Amino acid sequence: MKKITIAIDGFSSCGKSTMAKDLAERIGYVYIDTGAMYRSVTLFAIRNRLFNSDGSVKANELENHMKDLHISFRLNEETGRPDTYLNGELVETEIRGMEVSNHVSAIAALPFVRTAMVAQQQQMGRDKGVVMDGRDIGTTVFPDAELKIFVTASAEVRARRRYDEMRGKGQPADYAEILKNVQQRDYIDTHREVSPLRKADDAIELDNSSLTIEQQNAWLMEHYQRAAQD
Numbered sequence: 001m002k003k004i005t006i007a008i009d010g011f012s013s014c015g016k017s018t019m020a021k022d023l024a025e026r027i028g029y030v031y032i033d034t035g036a037m038y039r040s041v042t043l044f045a046i047r048n049r050l051f052n053s054d055g056s057v058k059a060n061e062l063e064n065h066m067k068d069l070h071i072s073f074r075l076n077e078e079t080g081r082p083d084t085y086l087n088g089e090l091v092e093t094e095i096r097g098m099e100v101s102n103h104v105s106a107i108a109a110l111p112f113v114r115t116a117m118v119a120q121q122q123q124m125g126r127d128k129g130v131v132m133d134g135r136d137i138g139t140t141v142f143p144d145a146e147l148k149i150f151v152t153a154s155a156e157v158r159a160r161r162r163y164d165e166m167r168g169k170g171q172p173a174d175y176a177e178i179l180k181n182v183q184q185r186d187y188i189d190t191h192r193e194v195s196p197l198r199k200a201d202d203a204i205e206l207d208n209s210s211l212t213i214e215q216q217n218a219w220l221m222e223h224y225q226r227a228a229q230d
């Protein structure tokens with residue numbers, strides 16, 4: 001099998017990272033969650049009061065701070081999966097909360113943020129052997145990736161899955177709020193000027209609305225084996 005680059009893009013909460021982590025673990029590839037990087041920038045902006053009261057970003061100030069911002073991933077020995085660190089601090093839990101979810105797409109629409117994140121992502125994946133998930137991996141970060149997947153499911157299905165996940169973890173969750181957040185992020189992500197979320201022409205589309213996690217993992221493994229054949 002040759003070492004390849006696997007790009008998994010799609011809408012919010014559709015199961016990208018579930019599939020990507022499973023495949024990476026099984027084939028010994030590095031998994032990179034690019035959403036966690038945009039979420040970390042957002043957490044930094046919230047903590048440093050870089051949002052105006054109307055939700056817009058103090059873009060000039062954030063741009064000046066970008067050099068102080070270091071995002072990294074470290075393998076969690078217990079889970080076997082990478083955790084996200086912002087300037088050396090473990091932020092995995094904080095970046096998944098609703099406050100960050102409600103602000104992240106505004107941050108991710110800023111061209112200077114995308115330029116910085118894309119450069120880091122390209123560096124992380126330069127030796128191939130990566131499964132990277134996000135919104136623009138197959139279109140912008142690795143347009144030459146050997147395997148590109150574009151995942152979709154209805155907004156209601158995606159919100160229900162996220163709601164169940166949060167409730168399962170004992171976290172407070174409001175289905176209507178989650179659905180609204182998913183829809184808002186989809187809108188901003190597909191309408192921004194720089195690298196909007198869209199299916200790459202050569203991506204394979206998967207609507208997983210009625211697939212189990214096991215079925216979608218098996219589907220992805222099959223496509224990987226085909227793409228990595230020498």
Ligand SMILES: Nc1ncnc2c1ncn2[C@@H]1O[C@H](COP(=O)(O)OP(=O)(O)OP(=O)(O)O)[C@@H](O)[C@H]1O
Nearest residue numbers: 012013014015016017018035161165208211212213
């Ligand atoms: N086929 C499936 N059937 C049911 N639940 C699923 C399926 N795939 C993923 N899930 C669940 O849906 C939730 C969202 O999945 P996941 O976090 O992988 O989505 P994502 O696309 O990476 O989200 P985000 O865009 O927010 O990073 C998780 O709780 C996951 O366990």
Ligand SMILES: Nc1ccn([C@@H]2O[C@H](COP(=O)(O)O)[C@@H](O)[C@H]2O)c(=O)n1
Nearest residue numbers: 034035036038104105108134135136185
């Ligand atoms: N390549 C990417 C990845 C993510 N984003 C933005 O970050 C938000 C959070 O991503 P999740 O995958 O954790 O849901 C997402 O809604 C996008 O706004 C991006 O722009 N590009």
